[in-house]
Amino acid sequence: MNIGIIGATGWIGSALMQEAQRRQLPVTALVRDPAKITGELVGRVTTRVIDLEQGIDPQVFEGIDLVIAAVGGRASGQHQLVPQSAKALLELLPNTQVKRLLWVGGAGSLELAHGHTLVQSPGFPPEYKDEALAQGEALEVFRVSDSAVNWTFVSPAAEIYPGASEGPYRIGGDKFFTDEEGRSRISVADYAKAMLDLVDTDDYARQRISVAY
Template identity: 60%
Template sequence: MKIAVLGATGWVGSALVTEAKARDHEVIAIVRDPAKLTAKGVSTRAYDLHSNGDFAPVVEGADVVIAAISGRAAGNHELVAQTAERLLVALADTGKRLLWVGGAGSLEVAPGVALVTSSEFPVEYKDEAIAQGEALKVFRSSKSNTQWTFVSPAAVLYPGDSEGDFRIGGDAFFTNSDGESKISLTDYAKAMIDEAQRGEYINQRISVAY
């Protein structure tokens, strides 16, 4: 399988590239600045989301596109939902699936009540969480025939190796037996590449946690 990763030099994007390569998939790393890419054995294609350039040539040949983007660095959180809309349109009628690195803030702690609205939610991540929630709305309301999967990590996503079995959920926020919502970056990447390979959750949001 050939997997294109948009945002391949980012924290999550780099882990996705590593996991895809470990499974012997061909990887197209899509980055704004190719000089920052350190991964070996991947194809590199330059693309700036702030441009109006045609996205189709950048993912030519890919079977699956995984988007790992954030507006945190520049504070332009509106870019997140805008990119979701842009990719859904760009990939329509191509047969390419779109997998999205989502956030935990839109997970529901009660029916219709998002985690981001709770008083305990960290203020420093609130704008980013809201932006990802807006992106999820874009996916769910889209009329595009692009097949998508929105993959939310646990509330705590941290660097680290695989810790073994993890669970796949839906919209509901869930925790482990200690009341913790967490997943290592390695296991999140495993879950994402599993979905890239299997295509089990088409046009759905799923969540990943221990």
């Protein structure tokens, strides 16, 4: 199976690329700036240019069976790029050979016990609020879509941080959950593992799942 990773040079995208390489999976980096593909990845991965702000050329997905999309608007301040890209991919991918779309989601839309979402809680960091709301809009785009693409929206834990694997992770659904210490956390390496574990399965079709310890 050939995998295309949108945003492959970003923080999470880079971890996804590394995990795909570790598993020796055929992978194509779909990036705006190919010059950012550096180090050991040079010459080892196929690179194609995609600029979500300028529209998507369907030819960029030629030969790709599954797309993992790590889309963010924080760097440019264009948070609406997130739901807009979700909508564009859901509309475009059925006209390509891509059959599966795995989306790097956010934790802010996870549901708390009292019925509100995490982003609505008083202690939610304000610097991440716009990003979280944009991911919540993207989730709604997925939920109302009738696209033929088999999508899965994968929310990380509230704390996703740099670091190596720390052991087994758990899969949840829409509900926010924590570990025995009351923390919601996952290393970026284990989030990438969870995402790549979905490649060879059709589990969680057209669902949002969450990943945490």
